[in-house]
Amino acid sequence: MAKVGLILGSDSDLEIMSSGIQMLEQLDIEYEVTVASAHRTPDRVAEYADSAADRGIAVIIAAAGWAAALPGAVAAHTNLPVIGVPISSSPIGGLDALYSMVQMPPGVPVATVGIDTVKNAAILAAQILALSDSDLAQRLQQYRHQMRQSVEDKAERVQQATKEH
């Protein structure tokens, strides 16, 4: 049974979504992926959001570019937490998508992460799920430990590479 629902505004965003999917798999979190557009298929988005909880979805990640109404449109139809990922596909570097997601009016929040950072959306979803899944909480701790180790390894290499001054 899927836990995280990923929804893309366009299949051209699938490649950028891959780092998030990889993260979910690394953390052993079930997920499903689909495509829906707030503007081209509004009913599909509404149905998706309305039925998400019943299909076992606990957290929704919605990624979109331009006037990125997708996460807000999902959030308008469910009380599940919705994570928004602004995509930098427009000529103004994704600022349009960022503002369209993060500046939600009172009552209906979208948990927005950085431009193109689907990996962080996956980790945020995991943090939310881990509140009632102690095994996942441990895998998150491990991941963080690996991140720390990786930074320390890089530090070591950089210190070696630059110490002969």
Add this chain to the structure above:
Amino acid sequence: MAKVGLILGSDSDLEIMSSGIQMLEQLDIEYEVTVASAHRTPDRVAEYADSAADRGIAVIIAAAGWAAALPGAVAAHTNLPVIGVPISSSPIGGLDALYSMVQMPPGVPVATVGIDTVKNAAILAAQILALSDSDLAQRLQQYRHQMRQSVEDKAERVQQATKEH
């Protein structure tokens, strides 16, 4: 029978809407006004847009601030022309609302006018309706003539006031 449907994201936008309503009345265009929120009442927005044409609406003006999904949500449910008015109610001067409206993805346009310029939305609606209403076309010509005259009167006054240098 109403011709122009005005839809506000929040009743706090009603005051700013008044210059547009005044313009519609000056041009003798029938209209109706309502409030609906793309995020708080998405079904209401969908129903409004789905039924608009049948109720005799030809052009829809949607005004909203912040992550202003309203005009796009309306446009997703109708092929009537939708005019979006970004409102400057957020701390970043309405740039969020502007980007959320104007940067619509391919397939579903919103005809965006300037920040807070509901009067221009009304005139644009009139221009669209005037394509098949020659009386309205004439009233628009008159209005433009008055504008021109008003500028010339101001020019006269300014020239008088500054000519004694």
Add this chain to the structure above:
Amino acid sequence: MAKVGLILGSDSDLEIMSSGIQMLEQLDIEYEVTVASAHRTPDRVAEYADSAADRGIAVIIAAAGWAAALPGAVAAHTNLPVIGVPISSSPIGGLDALYSMVQMPPGVPVATVGIDTVKNAAILAAQILALSDSDLAQRLQQYRHQMRQSVEDKAERVQQATKEH
């Protein structure tokens, strides 16, 4: 007899205009294309706009980059609806063109669409023309149906591609 007049600020914008032209052809809308510059050929722009209605033009699409005065200059000379397409040809991603078009002062609106989205300008023009052309209205409905179908097909493919997790 042409229905939509496309006017480019520079012939270097012709390529970006092609997706709009294609859309007009797909919707079987008559059009004409020309080049005129608000700054280099202001009289040509004025004549174009002054005579547009008489030549059977109902909607004008004007695309330009930088300090993109073209749509406003056209709108100053006609009461036909004018659609502006900001082009991202400057070093600041088209924000200059967007602000130069959308922020029109009271009295003379420009219906602005997203940066480089000439296709949306064409659809908006079609929506306006369809108000008095029920055949076109049907073709627009069909186009919207195709868009919806296309998103659903993509969703199907993405779901297939990602379900083996």
Add this chain to the structure above:
Amino acid sequence: MAKVGLILGSDSDLEIMSSGIQMLEQLDIEYEVTVASAHRTPDRVAEYADSAADRGIAVIIAAAGWAAALPGAVAAHTNLPVIGVPISSSPIGGLDALYSMVQMPPGVPVATVGIDTVKNAAILAAQILALSDSDLAQRLQQYRHQMRQSVEDKAERVQQATKEH
């Protein structure tokens, strides 16, 4: 036992925090509030975040202005979900705080909501907690119902006020 921890970068942000506190109380969610600065009291922030889970905190809301490092500094010390609220206290309307929160590098997300929208932070926290608290889930549904009702009441009033045209 507190469920939501609110942490302010400065006590001058307390007033803006009040709408969020009110929302938490309306939804009957336990909370605690404190002040800590990522730059003036980094150890306090680290201790707060390190011990939050053990004190029963499930979700942290961190609000700050300017170079708003607070939510990121909290998130660096815990795997609990951290919600960031950018505050518009600087001369550039809170864009500095927004970018400082939302643009987190890979590995450590902050769930950012709109500038000054602490109420939305509270609702997002509630949505997260409601995943394992069906009573809260119902209260959230009720709140959403009230919001919808409130918009419909406003719509009614606006329609009455404007129908005499």
Add this chain to the structure above:
Amino acid sequence: MAKVGLILGSDSDLEIMSSGIQMLEQLDIEYEVTVASAHRTPDRVAEYADSAADRGIAVIIAAAGWAAALPGAVAAHTNLPVIGVPISSSPIGGLDALYSMVQMPPGVPVATVGIDTVKNAAILAAQILALSDSDLAQRLQQYRHQMRQSVEDKAERVQQATKEH
């Protein structure tokens, strides 16, 4: 015979124009002031610009806010140097007016000065006229000398006020 023509997009800009007018009078430069709108009275702008040289105008100062096409529209009709002053009357601080003026396409320049700095427009006009008017050149030198003196007086006062530390 007037030497500098000041042209305002709106008579609401007259107050902000006054510091420029004062500067022209201080430098004993003849001027005329009028109001014309690139969008509401395009023909008036064209006639103004076409006839300016014949009326003895050597330099034109055009001030406008929002999508400030005025200086560009003037420059399109004359080879006299045109100085543009962006006015900060819109909700985005005059950035729209600045971009609409300064980002002129190749072939038709506008000499843009800072937002609301009509005084600087007047001085720039004086510098241009002074190239063939040695008396004016001397008055400009005097003005600069006074500016320098004024800064030195302020420095003196500030040093006095702060030296008792």
Add this chain to the structure above:
Amino acid sequence: MAKVGLILGSDSDLEIMSSGIQMLEQLDIEYEVTVASAHRTPDRVAEYADSAADRGIAVIIAAAGWAAALPGAVAAHTNLPVIGVPISSSPIGGLDALYSMVQMPPGVPVATVGIDTVKNAAILAAQILALSDSDLAQRLQQYRHQMRQSVEDKAERVQQATKEH
């Protein structure tokens, strides 16, 4: 004897300067080019500006990127008109250079043209010089005529290429 002095903040800007130099040659205007940096060679800039008038320079064009103090530093040392060209060499598209030039404080203007538009700087210089050089004024008229002709030729080609719809 040189009439226009071009001054570059860096020799890496020379290539971008070439379109301006070409324009000056096309208009048969004498010029000189040099390199000086407001920050690396402030005395050189001061000497350049102090002596410019005596060397026969009437107008100075200063191009620079980043915190582009060059035109302002030149203007601080001369009452000759100074034209500033912001160069887009920084990671933020030249907005830094634009603001550093155009937003000059009261008393010392810089005539700023569009980002990277050195050609327009050359034409503006020509317009200034043409006030006391009727031959140059005629060459400018010719150039404008050619521009107009070139747009009309392009219009012709585009109309041909698109009329077979």
Add this chain to the structure above:
Amino acid sequence: MAKVGLILGSDSDLEIMSSGIQMLEQLDIEYEVTVASAHRTPDRVAEYADSAADRGIAVIIAAAGWAAALPGAVAAHTNLPVIGVPISSSPIGGLDALYSMVQMPPGVPVATVGIDTVKNAAILAAQILALSDSDLAQRLQQYRHQMRQSVEDKAERVQQATKEH
């Protein structure tokens, strides 16, 4: 003997400077204050910077608004560390001053602090001086201790005020 030189672009910036002066006095650092303008009194700025080291100045704080060339102009004339404070006196919130200071080209840095944060400029100056003044280093430690204490006191008060939920 003065250690820190404060230089203001305009005496209207003196009020905003006061929090920095207070900080210097609290840390018992000698200072002098003067006014000089990079554009109105360039020679004064050059002389100030050229002679600063000989007058015992070790660090210079330069505050200015708009196209804020002052810190860069000072830095061009001395190898003393120069701290720049952008002032938010323009209609665009001090972004012009920020970019004009921080984006210095290679070779001549300006140590830029936040918009209007003269207090931070004073602390940065103190940190630099403290490298060779262990008493000052201790006073800085004390100040930091007080800041920490102040945050903790505020936390205490806020926790008291909000614990009755």
Add this chain to the structure above:
Amino acid sequence: MAKVGLILGSDSDLEIMSSGIQMLEQLDIEYEVTVASAHRTPDRVAEYADSAADRGIAVIIAAAGWAAALPGAVAAHTNLPVIGVPISSSPIGGLDALYSMVQMPPGVPVATVGIDTVKNAAILAAQILALSDSDLAQRLQQYRHQMRQSVEDKAERVQQATKEH
């Protein structure tokens, strides 16, 4: 014994750091380089900053992109001067990193230099160290002399290359 500590948020920033390292070597300043992340390894950053003074570090240069909390996190743990270098690695050209560094709240400054200008960070560090190292002060004077000479050589070449007009 190292004098300057360089700290990178990510080893992907090492390449951009190289121009700064080169500058430190040219000025014969001892340095050490390491990698630490404010968000992935906050304790490592705290330890680094806490122990820096004892290891002989006098000035710290911290470079990071995105929500670049690194320099602020270092500054929160030491009273040594901290120089921040925003890196342009995000889709919005480094504006996020710039705002995250420069807009530090009162009490804890970061000396911010231009986007990607690590070389300037190195020179600023040298200027600070030179206050108590007259040999280094001389090397800085020499470097400045070379810069000036280099500009003059370029000027010579450019004047030669363009004088045949």
